Amino acid sequence: MSSKYIPIIGLEVHVELKTKSKMFCSCSADYFGQKPNTHTCPVCLGLPGALPVANMLAIDWCIMIALALHCKINQFSKFDRKNYFYPDLAKSFQISQYDLPFGEKGSMELKNGKKIGITRVHMEEDTGKLIHETINGEKVSLIDFNRSSVPLVEIVTDPDFHSAEEVVEYLQRLQRIVRYLEVSDADMEKGNMRLEPNISLSVDGKTLPKYKVEVKNINSFRFVQKSIDFEIKRQEEILKTGKKPLQETRGWSEMKNETVSQRVKEEANDYRYFPEPDLPPIRMAKEQISTLESSVPELQEKKSNRFVTDFSLNSYDAEILTREKNIADYFEEAVAVGKDYNVTPKQIANVIINKKVNIERILPAELIKDLIEGSRKVDIDVNELTVVITNVLQDNQRAVEDYKSGKETVIMFLVGQVIKQIGKKIDATMVKDLLITQLK
Amino acid sequence: MNIQNLTITEAKIGLKNKQFSSMELTQACLDQIKLHDEKLNAFITVTENQALAAAKEADKRLAQNDELPLLGIPVALKDLFLTKGVRTTAAANVLSDYIGQYDGTVVKKLKDAGAVMVGKTNCDAWAHGSSGENSDFGATKNPFNLKYVAGGSSSGSPVAVATGMALGSTGTDTGGSIRLPASFCNVVGLKPTYGRVSRYGVISMASSLDCIGHFTKTVEDNALFLSVTAGNDPMDATTPNKPVPNYLQSLTKGVKGVKIGVPKEYYGQGLDPKVRKLAEEALEVLRKRGAKLVEISLPYSEYAIAVYYIIQTAEVSSNLARYDGIRYGNDRSFFSDEAKRRIMLGTYVLSAGYYDAYYKKAMQVRTLILQDFAKAYEQVDVILAPVSPTLPWKLGAKTEDPLAMYLSDIFTVTGNIAGIPGLTMPAGFADGLPVGIQILGPQFSEEKLYQVAHAFEKETEYWKEGPKLL
Numbered sequence: 001m002s003s004k005y006i007p008i009i010g011l012e013v014h015v016e017l018k019t020k021s022k023m024f025c026s027c028s029a030d031y032f033g034q035k036p037n038t039h040t041c042p043v044c045l046g047l048p049g050a051l052p053v054a055n056m057l058a059i060d061w062c063i064m065i066a067l068a069l070h071c072k073i074n075q076f077s078k079f080d081r082k083n084y085f086y087p088d089l090a091k092s093f094q095i096s097q098y099d100l101p102f103g104e105k106g107s108m109e110l111k112n113g114k115k116i117g118i119t120r121v122h123m124e125e126d127t128g129k130l131i132h133e134t135i136n137g138e139k140v141s142l143i144d145f146n147r148s149s150v151p152l153v154e155i156v157t158d159p160d161f162h163s164a165e166e167v168v169e170y171l172q173r174l175q176r177i178v179r180y181l182e183v184s185d186a187d188m189e190k191g192n193m194r195l196e197p198n199i200s201l202s203v204d205g206k207t208l209p210k211y212k213v214e215v216k217n218i219n220s221f222r223f224v225q226k227s228i229d230f231e232i233k234r235q236e237e238i239l240k241t242g243k244k245p246l247q248e249t250r251g252w253s254e255m256k257n258e259t260v261s262q263r264v265k266e267e268a269n270d271y272r273y274f275p276e277p278d279l280p281p282i283r284m285a286k287e288q289i290s291t292l293e294s295s296v297p298e299l300q301e302k303k304s305n306r307f308v309t310d311f312s313l314n315s316y317d318a319e320i321l322t323r324e325k326n327i328a329d330y331f332e333e334a335v336a337v338g339k340d341y342n343v344t345p346k347q348i349a350n351v352i353i354n355k356k357v358n359i360e361r362i363l364p365a366e367l368i369k370d371l372i373e374g375s376r377k378v379d380i381d382v383n384e385l386t387v388v389i390t391n392v393l394q395d396n397q398r399a400v401e402d403y404k405s406g407k408e409t410v411i412m413f414l415v416g417q418v419i420k421q422i423g424k425k426i427d428a429t430m431v432k433d434l435l436i437t438q439l440k
Numbered sequence: 441m442n443i444q445n446l447t448i449t450e451a452k453i454g455l456k457n458k459q460f461s462s463m464e465l466t467q468a469c470l471d472q473i474k475l476h477d478e479k480l481n482a483f484i485t486v487t488e489n490q491a492l493a494a495a496k497e498a499d500k501r502l503a504q505n506d507e508l509p510l511l512g513i514p515v516a517l518k519d520l521f522l523t524k525g526v527r528t529t530a531a532a533n534v535l536s537d538y539i540g541q542y543d544g545t546v547v548k549k550l551k552d553a554g555a556v557m558v559g560k561t562n563c564d565a566w567a568h569g570s571s572g573e574n575s576d577f578g579a580t581k582n583p584f585n586l587k588y589v590a591g592g593s594s595s596g597s598p599v600a601v602a603t604g605m606a607l608g609s610t611g612t613d614t615g616g617s618i619r620l621p622a623s624f625c626n627v628v629g630l631k632p633t634y635g636r637v638s639r640y641g642v643i644s645m646a647s648s649l650d651c652i653g654h655f656t657k658t659v660e661d662n663a664l665f666l667s668v669t670a671g672n673d674p675m676d677a678t679t680p681n682k683p684v685p686n687y688l689q690s691l692t693k694g695v696k697g698v699k700i701g702v703p704k705e706y707y708g709q710g711l712d713p714k715v716r717k718l719a720e721e722a723l724e725v726l727r728k729r730g731a732k733l734v735e736i737s738l739p740y741s742e743y744a745i746a747v748y749y750i751i752q753t754a755e756v757s758s759n760l761a762r763y764d765g766i767r768y769g770n771d772r773s774f775f776s777d778e779a780k781r782r783i784m785l786g787t788y789v790l791s792a793g794y795y796d797a798y799y800k801k802a803m804q805v806r807t808l809i810l811q812d813f814a815k816a817y818e819q820v821d822v823i824l825a826p827v828s829p830t831l832p833w834k835l836g837a838k839t840e841d842p843l844a845m846y847l848s849d850i851f852t853v854t855g856n857i858a859g860i861p862g863l864t865m866p867a868g869f870a871d872g873l874p875v876g877i878q879i880l881g882p883q884f885s886e887e888k889l890y891q892v893a894h895a896f897e898k899e900t901e902y903w904k905e906g907p908k909l910l
Contacts, residue, residue, distance in 0.1 A: 049521075280677060
């Protein structure tokens, strides 16, 4: 960057877990595209007298995310109430975690070797959703509580990023981690993964600026890049005039292709956090944590490196193959089958990467079978083939004449005769080409 | 015979032997409500039709010799208990026409046990109060003297039991709201161990202090009632998975050798001499029956009210926030003064910069109070103490002085702060008004409380003295 300012960027990411039931009740957590207010009960509606009961699987998954991000796990943890008013917040408080998150002080290393600090990984519940509509000419706001109390994991980084590129790399890696863990689809369009960068500019890159601009409503990595780049430019221009940018929350406007002011924070919100009295604190035994640790699968980076060393792949192929865990698993299964038939990992990698194999439909063993058959077709001795072709042409003078007089379709008859004489499945195109050459 | 004045145990025998039907018993309670509730104001909603239908159903089952623990017994519910399809107001104008959307766990358990619900009882709005006068539906009157308060916050429930409008009733006790009105109305009231009875489906006041209990005429009835309501509930994460004993089994074990703690801080300054006299008489009765009296000290008790009014108001401010006018019809202007006072206090103590000085400190003192009791129970089995420092007071006597009202809970809040069980039982009369005493025990020692209370009750039978309602 040519400017004298250094961007200081931190990230808050919300990941929605794909548990069957919600965080604090037994309603289905699968709300996407459902009829409004059909996945609700007294608990997630926040009705009088209803009480939360924690989803233990969601807690395990939150801890697994924290472990994958090398966090320290708090053996003694608890839930807290975050009190604020908003119509989509059923109880007028959100059950979240304040001073004892499940995980803290983690890190993620970027390609350039830089370590991004993970401040905390905590568990909370999602809110309902407001829908603004016009019904019979009247503007109304409606609330859908299907999403209320769906489990959310919030992952907060230290302000360690200095460019949009670093942020995007981190996000892609994070997305792969939660997908590898199979705890979230991390589908941004469905809102499974929500990103909130906070951006400010520093003169020396060390002292934190006295303001911070948070950007919300970003639903793709591309828009993260764009909004950060936009903010850097916008703030730079303000700073150049000797002023300080406002501490505020801005939203990304896809239409305007820029960030727009949403809310100016006069001072920090007072959420009046206090321990959630309806949920006993959570004590995690060391063994429980190590069990969770051992259930964290090999993540992309490690897998990719292993593919390079174990299967002699180049790192480019290895990286592509490991982007999605199910493709990587498929590849490894195919390699295991292929070993017995002298099919090399490289051959398998090429097919998967170049031919975009539909791994849902073709089993790894089938893929190997196809590869073997494909290579057998090529394996036929060209001299043997030439002899057979000469014989066939001699035996079928009539057809040869027809072909020469312009009836070119007769070639397929000759191809069939050659294959019949060879008695093996061979590549018909190759036979056809050889026939045409000989007929000239 | 006035069958509505029977104990649950007696009524069960009558029903079983076909001396009367559940319909007749229920009708007798409903008649009693019609006759007297205009002056007593114990009920907010009377569910006559549902009650008679349930009684009819109970009679069918009685005819088949079904053996449910409360089959055909009329009971009343404090109007904090959610009831599906029946108005549930918390005695607050904010919810004046709110219809419950589901039955809470205790309501379900009572129905499953065959109980017949006669209605929803009056209380201080949101259970905020010690006299019943904070109800947005008017104060409940003391049946022993209509010019006096019934005690609160569960004001209607003990009155219903004392006057034969129901044979048992539910209540909630966050700082004394079962024990104090039980004491003022001459009935037996239990505040169980925190978590012994599910809170699911009961409107929360202060979640870490709320206990779900009940009122009956006798100790035996009380033990029977708890056998129905107690136990782990998958819907309430604060109910441990501890087995529920048969509370009736240990009733008659007596008090021989039982060590009863007498905390000096509870018999000192501020205690009305008339109350002290009756409490001391109770100690003497138990001593004569073989109990050993041991003087103990609970030094941190003096901070209990301060701690209580920080933790309780903090939780209240959060729990009441949902009644914001968006979904419950009536908006925030419908909150009365006491609720507003607690919301403001609670919001203040949780605010940034004050949390450490108030809430956090209060939680630390809470631990000290817990340790006080833990130490005491190393020396004694149970503790016997007065419930209210004064006799029931005249309606209006304390309504202008919230602090004086708060101080009436001075002997009861410690039990909530420590999460231990407390049982109030009738201990006699002074100036024609009932006085109760409470027995406190370690967590999950309800059996022991019943054992001691039963021995005392057998000896004294104060409960038999009913109010004269002419």
